[in-house]
Amino acid sequence: MKKRPTVGEILQAKGVSRRGFLKYCATTASILALPPSMIPRIAEAIENTRRPSVIWLSFQECTGCTESLTRSASPTVEGLIFDAISLDYHHTLQAAAGDQAEAARHAAMEENEGGYLVLVDGSIPLGNPGFSTIAGMSNVEMLKETVAGAAAVVAIGSCAAFGGIPGADPNPTGAVSVMDLVTDKPVINVPGCPPIPMVMTAVLTHFLTFGTIPDLDKHGRPMTFFGTTIHDRCYRRPFYEQGKFAETFDDEGAKAGWCLYKLGCKGPTTYNACATTKWNSGTSFPIEAGHPCLGCSEPNFWDGGGFYEPLSTGRFDSGTKLAGAAAAGVALGVAAAAAGRSKQAKFTKEG
Amino acid sequence: MTAQQDVQRPAFPFHGNVRPIINEVLHAVDRLLETDEATTIDLAGLPFGPGELEYLEAALGTGELSAKLDALGTSRIRETAFPGVWWLEHRNAHDEVVGRYLEITRTPEILSSQDVDIIAGRARLEDQFA
Numbered sequence: 001m002k003k004r005p006t007v008g009e010i011l012q013a014k015g016v017s018r019r020g021f022l023k024y025c026a027t028t029a030s031i032l033a034l035p036p037s038m039i040p041r042i043a044e045a046i047e048n049t050r051r052p053s054v055i056w057l058s059f060q061e062c063t064g065c066t067e068s069l070t071r072s073a074s075p076t077v078e079g080l081i082f083d084a085i086s087l088d089y090h091h092t093l094q095a096a097a098g099d100q101a102e103a104a105r106h107a108a109m110e111e112n113e114g115g116y117l118v119l120v121d122g123s124i125p126l127g128n129p130g131f132s133t134i135a136g137m138s139n140v141e142m143l144k145e146t147v148a149g150a151a152a153v154v155a156i157g158s159c160a161a162f163g164g165i166p167g168a169d170p171n172p173t174g175a176v177s178v179m180d181l182v183t184d185k186p187v188i189n190v191p192g193c194p195p196i197p198m199v200m201t202a203v204l205t206h207f208l209t210f211g212t213i214p215d216l217d218k219h220g221r222p223m224t225f226f227g228t229t230i231h232d233r234c235y236r237r238p239f240y241e242q243g244k245f246a247e248t249f250d251d252e253g254a255k256a257g258w259c260l261y262k263l264g265c266k267g268p269t270t271y272n273a274c275a276t277t278k279w280n281s282g283t284s285f286p287i288e289a290g291h292p293c294l295g296c297s298e299p300n301f302w303d304g305g306g307f308y309e310p311l312s313t314g315r316f317d318s319g320t321k322l323a324g325a326a327a328a329g330v331a332l333g334v335a336a337a338a339a340g341r342s343k344q345a346k347f348t349k350e351g
Numbered sequence: 352m353t354a355q356q357d358v359q360r361p362a363f364p365f366h367g368n369v370r371p372i373i374n375e376v377l378h379a380v381d382r383l384l385e386t387d388e389a390t391t392i393d394l395a396g397l398p399f400g401p402g403e404l405e406y407l408e409a410a411l412g413t414g415e416l417s418a419k420l421d422a423l424g425t426s427r428i429r430e431t432a433f434p435g436v437w438w439l440e441h442r443n444a445h446d447e448v449v450g451r452y453l454e455i456t457r458t459p460e461i462l463s464s465q466d467v468d469i470i471a472g473r474a475r476l477e478d479q480f481a
Contacts, residue, residue: 016423018465018466018468019422019461020420020422020423022461023441026441026450029393030395031395033396036393037391234398235366235368235398235403236366237398238367257366257401276395276398281448288400
């Protein structure tokens with residue numbers, strides 16, 4: 001494998017002081033959602049870790065995930081590419097095209113056999129290989145060929161992680177997720193439509209820093225970002241517990257910033273970091289903008305019932321009972337959310 | 352110095368996410384005084400409603416000492432109106448905030464000159480006057 005410089009060496013070559021390095025480590029700990037007490041360990045790891053080769057494959061996708069990635073503020077995507085990783089193949093961002101691009105992919109695979117990361121956005125159609133091809137190869141062929149020598153695979157976005165919109169009913173292309181096809185390598189799912197930019201860069205940073213994959217939940221998502229629900233960390237949670245809900249998008253409750261549960265918010269059953277990491281360099285997130293969470297980082301979110309139906313209604317039945325419980329406040333409200341969660345888990349399993 | 356009583360709590364809406372942080376700071380100050388143990392609170396992981404972060408910053412106010420660090424973007428480090436409670440804000444090269452912390456300590460570590468830099472600086476000084 002080609003010897004690549006460590007991040008410490010790269011920063012040193014750029015004349016970055018030790019103070020600057022400590023700052024880099026502090027913000028790295030922050031994006032990895034690690035306690036500040038881990039900063040010395042991060043510093044040690046970053047000083048000694050060589051930047052990995054990354055191959056990014058785009059299949060049945062809308063490029064929204066790449067658009068999101070380029071909005072990452074910490075680290076910035078250019079900082080990540082120049083300092084932390086070697087992005088050797090990415091249709092949208094690379095300068096090479098055609099045969100040159102494919103040659104770059106093969107060269108990266110050969111030079112970094114067993115040690116490179118494969119990032120995938122988009123689902124893979126199995127219905128007909130011709131539905132989506134790159135350089136004459138079907139998506140499934142390219143995935144299998146590229147993953148063969150990889151250290152791990154990161155499924156970026158809900159399409160790669162769970163099938164997403166291409167896989168929604170009636171799934172005309174026979175779309176499947178990465179983990180449906182890759183069973184002999186670690187697969188990290190970073191779902192979201194699109195995923196939060198910082199979460200994508202943080203997963204790469206974790207691999208870079210520790211050389212390991214982060215702890216994952218039952219859906220293969222990093223626990224640091226998908227360990228709690230949107231509802232758990234929502235700044236409007238106190239209103240939920242007080243039983244104060246917006247009933248329509250323009251009523252007094254909506255204007256007062258009350259809980260959006262009754263307007264279909266999927267925050268109680270959605271595991272993601274939007275409520276704290278936020279979007280657009282930490283500006284806000286959908287709930288802060290007055291819109292319910294759609295639950296886009298959960299499996300089958302597109303087929304999970306109406307976006308504007310409360311969790312306690314629609315396909316989860318017993319709607320009036322659960323909606324009433326939520327309105328009653330703390331104890332009953334929590335019970336309603338728990339019941340909704342349990343029902344969605346059942347749906348997910350059955351789906 | 353900004354006195355806490357001068358800071359107006361946002362009239363509306365106010366979601367109650369600041370008070371728990373103030374409690375955590377009080378506990379951290381006690382720990383600093385009793386065991387000399389420093390605490391860092393990463394504000395990125397905590398929920399804030401509109402105006403709450405700004406309220407927290409204003410409520411903690413500005414103390415006697417502030418510093419600016421130019422490394423991989425600008426960082427501002429300042430003691431709040433409450434001695435031992437420091438507000439740190441790191442920005443990247445595009446001037447976007449990439450980290451906000453409360454450090455409860457006597458002096459934030461990032462203000463100290465680091466051995467690696469001291470050694471490199473000494474060599475430069477010697478070369479300059481060789």
